[in-house]
Amino acid sequence: xxxxxxxxxxxxxxxxxxxxxxxxxxxxxxxxxxxxxxxxxxxxxxxxxxxxxxxxxxxxxxxxxxxxxxxxxxxxxxxxxxxxxxxxxxxxxxxxxxxxxxxxxxxxxxxxxxxxxxxxxxxxxxxxxxxxxxxxxxxxxxxxxxxxxxxxxxxxxxxxxxxxxxxxxxxxxxxxxxxxxxxxxxxxxxxxxxxxxxxxxxxxxxxxxxxxxxxxxxxxxxxxxxxxxxxxxxxxxxxxxxxxxxxxxxxxxxxxxxxxxxxxxxxxxxxxxxxxxxxxxxxxxxxxxxxxxxxxxxxxxxxxxxxxxxxxxxxxxxxxxxxxxxxxxxxxxxxxxxxxxxxxxxxxxxxxxxxxxxxxxxxxxxxxxxxxxxxxxxxxxxxxxxxxxxxxxxxxxxxxxxxxxxxxxxxxxxxxxxxxxxxxxxxxxxxxxxxxxxxxxxxxxxxxxxxxxxxxxxxxxxxxxxxxxxxxxxxxxxxxxxxxxxxxxxxxxxxxxxxxxxxxxxxxxxxxxxxxxxxxxxxxxxxxxxxxxxxxxxxxxxxxxxxxxxxxxxxxxxxxxxxxxxxxxxxxxxxxxxxxxxxxxxxxxxxxxxxxxxxxxxxxxxxxxxxxxxxxxxxxxxxxxxxxxxxxxxxxxxxxxxxxxxxxxxxxxxxxxxxxxxxxxxxxxxxxxxxxxxxxxxxxxxxxxxxxxxxxxxxxxxxxxxxxxxxxxxxxxxxxxxxxxxxxxxxxxxxxxxxxxxxxxxxxx
Numbered sequence: 178x179x180x181x182x183x184x185x186x187x188x189x190x191x192x193x194x195x196x197x198x199x200x201x202x203x204x205x206x207x208x209x210x211x212x213x214x215x216x217x218x219x220x221x222x223x224x225x226x227x228x229x230x231x232x233x234x235x236x237x238x239x240x241x242x243x244x245x246x247x248x249x250x251x252x253x254x255x256x257x258x259x260x261x262x263x264x265x266x267x268x269x270x271x272x273x274x275x276x277x278x279x280x281x282x283x284x285x286x287x288x289x290x291x292x293x294x295x296x297x298x299x300x301x302x303x304x305x306x307x308x309x310x311x312x313x314x315x316x317x318x319x320x321x322x323x324x325x326x327x328x329x330x331x332x333x334x335x336x337x338x339x340x341x342x343x344x345x346x347x348x349x350x351x352x353x354x355x356x357x358x359x360x361x362x363x364x365x366x367x368x369x370x371x372x373x374x375x376x377x378x379x380x381x382x383x384x385x386x387x388x389x390x391x392x393x394x395x396x397x398x399x400x401x402x403x404x405x406x407x408x409x410x411x412x413x414x415x416x417x418x419x420x421x422x423x424x425x426x427x428x429x430x431x432x433x434x435x436x437x438x439x440x441x442x443x444x445x446x447x448x449x450x451x452x453x454x455x456x457x458x459x460x461x462x463x464x465x466x467x468x469x470x471x472x473x474x475x476x477x478x479x480x481x482x483x484x485x486x487x488x489x490x491x492x493x494x495x496x497x498x499x500x501x502x503x504x505x506x507x508x509x510x511x512x513x514x515x516x517x518x519x520x521x522x523x524x525x526x527x528x529x530x531x532x533x534x535x536x537x538x539x540x541x542x543x544x545x546x547x548x549x550x551x552x553x554x555x556x557x558x559x560x561x562x563x564x565x566x567x568x569x570x571x572x573x574x575x576x577x578x579x580x581x582x583x584x585x586x587x588x589x590x591x592x593x594x595x596x597x598x599x600x601x602x603x604x605x606x607x608x609x610x611x612x613x614x615x616x617x618x619x620x621x622x623x624x625x626x627x628x629x630x631x632x633x634x635x636x637x638x639x640x641x642x643x644x645x646x647x648x649x650x651x652x653x654x655x656x657x658x659x660x661x662x663x664x665x666x667x668x669x670x671x672x673x674x675x676x677x678x679x680x681x682x683x684x685x686x687x688x689x690x691x692x693x694x695x696x697x698x699x700x701x702x703x704x705x706x707x708x709x710x711x712x713x714x715x716x717x718x719x720x721x722x723x724x725x726x727x728x729x730x731x732x733x734x735x736x737x738x739x740x741x742x743x744x745x746x747x748x749x750x751x752x753x754x755x756x757x758x759x760x761x762x763x764x765x766x767x768x769x770x771x772x773x774x775x776x777x778x779x780x781x782x783x784x785x786x787x788x789x790x791x792x793x794x795x796x797x798x799x800x801x802x803x804x805x806x807x808x809x810x811x812x813x814x815x816x817x818x819x820x821x822x823x824x825x826x827x828x829x830x831x832x833x834x835x836x837x838x839x840x841x842x843x844x845x846x847x848x849x850x851x852x853x854x855x856x857x858x859x860x861x862x863x864x865x866x867x868x869x870x871x872x873x874x875x876x877x878x879x880x881x882x883x884x885x886x887x888x889x890x891x892x893x894x895x896x897x898x899x900x901x902x903x904x905x906x907x908x909x910x911x912x913x914x915x916x917x918x919x920x921x922x923x924x925x926x
Contacts, residue, residue: 194521201518212416218425219369234732248360249323278341283327287314312606312649321604357597361734371869382863390856400449403523407515408441415508427497439860443853479816484509489756546843574790581798606648607703611733614697615726632725649701653688777818784885814886
């Protein structure tokens with residue numbers, strides 16, 4: 178019998194508790210070194226699945242042209258065209274060129290062009306050169322300037338990307354004139370940096386908050402120490418598991434610590450409440466045995482369903498979301514292992530005092546819950562109609578959801594990265610850098626160059642309202658047309674290219690690769706646009722370009738970041754469906770009843786549908802944080818249903834009628850569930866202190882969904898149980914043992 182095996186398992190936990198604790202300590206000691214070696218993948222490529230067509234186009238372009246990962250140092254200098262201003266600019270450009278990780282020959286500054294116009298053949302071209310550099314190196318106010326540089330490929334650079342950008346920021350901070358460091362690589366870096374730093378902070382902050390909740394309600398220091406130990410062990414084991422499987426932490430999985438804290442602490446809180454109840458009647462070992470007999474398998478199913486909820490992320494199109502799902506599946510299951518190894522010794526070691534007094538608020542909470550149940554059962558039709566009405570409104574709101582492709586909205590508006598970006602967009606045009614690339618002959622001929630000129634003109638003539646759709650368009654022909662043909666000195670286009678490369682090393686190589694037979698035109702656009710505006714612009718550029726070069730590709734960081742967020746909406750719906758199916762299957766197995774499996778899911782799916790629908794109606798956009806809400810919330814809140822339904826089954830098996838069973842559930846389950854949900858909500862609210870806006874959304878919305886799940890549990894499960902009551906046989910479920918069927922036996926001895 179399953180119950181006999183379970184009792185033998187409990188006997189083993191009690192008998193070998195010291196050995197199990199030693200095993201946990203050894204595993205933890207062995208995990209410290211590999212856990213500290215887990216790396217954090219901070220590449221833009223990590224945000225896409227390896228075979229994604231847009232990623233392939235982007236990496237192909239990087240291999241052909243050296244990439245478009247440019248960074249700009251921008252500032253406003255009233256003396257820009259005076260000797261002092263030019264000297265400042267030249268000195269700053271020289272410092273930047275020496276920074277490890279910056280392609281030395283790629284550094285561009287306005288003084289390079291101005292020095293060229295001092296030469297006699299080019300004096301008449303001064304106006305054209307200044308216009309050529311306008312919007313990139315020179316603002317419309319003739320005071321704002323930028324130094325542009327390309328970063329080395331991360332795979333071959335001798336220093337890390339964070340080290341390079343940190344060095345550039347130090348140089349900028351040393352300038353007498355306020356200087357900004359801006360560019361899409363800094364956006365990506367700061368996204369990862371905030372995610373990593375805030376993930377570490379939030380793990381500790383969540384622990385402190387939840388410790389305060391436990392101390393307030395339970396007044397038991399052992400119940401504080403045990404969850405903390407279990408959580409820290411689980412985090413180390415999970416990271417060691419990632420290292421052993423050669424996986425990396427990604428932007429999303431950086432919140433591993435805070436989520437494992439929330440899962441572990443909330444589960445141990447429920448166990449502690451139950452254990453304290455039993456300690457009023459039994460000695461420590463007997464109370465521990467009875468606790469596991471009654472709710473031990475429930476705890477197992479809680480961890481399994483939590484892992485199932487996170488496993489829904491494996492259906493995502495995004496690599497970091499899938500990685501997050503796999504990491505949290507490991508973490509959820511390792512929490513169960515840590516509890517099995519640590520709790521027996523942790524709860525049984527020492528004499529221990531019998532708890533005095535009941536948890537705070539017990540009497541008031543019990544009275545309120547009994548009144549609520551009576552009210553629900555007497556107003557079931559009104560509750561059913563209201564639920565149906567709200568459900569229809571929530572589902573219809575799903576079709577109003579939209580994605581947010583303004584990547585700067587991932588950061589607080591007061592952050593330095595957003596302020597630097599705003600400065601560049603206001604003074605120097607768009608910060609979004611991208612390209613169109615197309616085939617080209619190895620030897621350039623006039624026919625091909627004329628087609629390039631035509632395409633360049635068409636792209637410049639594109640309008641959004643009365644404004645140019647693209648803030649800058651740069652092609653090889655622009656450089657060729659700036660230089661005059663001078664007999665002997667500049668007789669042909671090849672000579673012009675040599676002069677251009679002398680003005681700016683690698684100018685032609687960054688736009689034309691004869692070996693690969695590809696040419697590109699560089700584009701700039703405003704980063705701060707809506708999803709609809711960006712997608713329309715990308716489609717228009719694609720259409721215009723392919724009217725001249727039918728096989729042209731449109732790619733770049735601007736495009737990659739746009740479609741990264743665009744794919745989240747389908748992931749949201751897919752994650753909800755996959756998570757719901759997975760949890761129904763697991764719960765049906767646990768209770769040997771499809772009806773009970775469906776009942777368990779209602780309090781979890783309904784709040785998510787209402788939450789997402791409410792986001793749609795309220796115009797709250799979907800970002801990388803909200804993409805994880807659906808399956809995460811189901812995995813974290815379904816434990817309420819497990820404890821509730823198991824307690825109800827035990828009460829019915831003990832001989833109580835329907836209303837008597839509900840009364841028993843109120844006494845046994847709902848109180849600790851309220852307290853553990855308070856701990857969960859406070860833990861997730863810690864995420865709202867993040868500098869990374871998706872984490873703020875994630876924390877606030879999941880907290881709301883958990884609170885909604887608790888409310889739906891209180892209101893709808895009694896009604897659903899009453900509907901299914903005639904068809905529910907009074908028999909032992911897989912989630913409980915026969916010996917534990919009567920909860921009163923635990924209290925009466």
